[in-house]
Amino acid sequence: MSRVRVLVGTRKGAFVLTSDGKRQDWDVSGPHFGGWEIYHVKGSPVDPDRIYASQTSDWFGQVVQRSDDGGQTWEPAGNEFVYDGAPGTHQSIDGTPHPWEFTRVWHLEPSLTEADTVYAGVEDAALFRSVDGGQTWQEVAGLRGHGTGPQWQPGAGGLCLHTILLDPVDAGRMFVAISAAGTFRTGDTGKTWQPVNRGLNSEFLPDPTAEIGHCVHRIAMHPSRPDVLFMQKHWDVMRSDNAGDSWHEVSGDLPSDFGYVIDVHAHEPDTIYVIPIKSDSEHYPPEGKLRVYRSRTGGNEWEPLTNGLPQRDCYVNVLRDAMAVDALEPCGVYFGTTGGQVYASADAGDHWAPIVSNLPKVLSVEVQTLP
């Protein structure tokens, strides 16, 4: 029977949650790296026992951890992230030029084909790649170098590259998202990049439809249909049917189109999930009801999923990297909250139950489906 392993990054350590294919009884391992912020933990699709973790601290900086036994033991890997050439400047929060400074790794994306290749999205926003299992890192410099970098500016959470989507069909194509710069695409494994933000509308910009400057919170794709992208923006849920060349809004009848997470059902490319948050200053669910919204039509028509989720007095948030799906049948859906709960649904969202309820603030959730 298949198993699942849920990798949870929290503000005070990492946790590994495991279950069989029924996904009802769970073992909880952790905290690993207790006391450190674990921004992201993700396993290699090539070798599921190879797991990378971003361990960070305001005191001690960045550490990258690597496990080769499915998260039972860990070894520090390389943590030297040096921008290529003269780093230049981006916009600071007050609008003045600010030199690029590495702060932390927000997201680790292992290659779909090589266990020793992994990408890192970092703050200040840049993309790094390692081809030796995380021992050394080189900047994919074409992203910052394509021309708009000096105009990028941070959101309240920092100028972070938080989403990396690798195209499983076209090995040279990938997408990244940066808050608050937007979405960018390469077709040549990172040598050249272009902003792909046409159709986005952000009222906080002097030109709401500008080429860059949009606070994209998360993008998602189904591996069988990489030209179709879904986006949770600062406000607005968006969809592209042409690999980002243009976007259109699919917020439809959501109670709020602000939020962070968005993900796609493992077996139904037009079934997508979001968790509406009340507003950009009220980071909690509308009406104190924690509701996952599911669209089976690729957006616009949404249904609330509430069975097993708190429907009163709930004021947690769900951060951008804190939702994932497994590949079992039926598809499992998981998300973690700033209140320390990790919720799971083993039936595509119809019923929910907490796996754990009292972890530190959850920063990220990933799932591995194991044989």
Next chain:
Amino acid sequence: MIRVVLPYHLRILADIAGEVQVEVEGPVSQQAVLDALEARYPMLRGTIRDQVTQQRRPMIRFFAGGQDLSHEPPDAPLPEAVALGAERFVVVGAISGG
């Protein structure tokens, strides 16, 4: 032999119990001690000082003999008591919450 005390989280990271003893050839300075420490424990690179600029991380301090040596030049000699192993070179993480 230089005796170095690390903060709890760096001892865990480097799998160290208690204080560390490192050998330094030549003048004993902050830089020389940290070079020796990082050579023995590569996983500590970047956690006490920036890997590129070699500047002390902002929330780290260096104490020895009841003095804060954090703002001394990195290549300035450390007190003789540290060089002789009578006093410990203490790496401290700032007291701050969260």
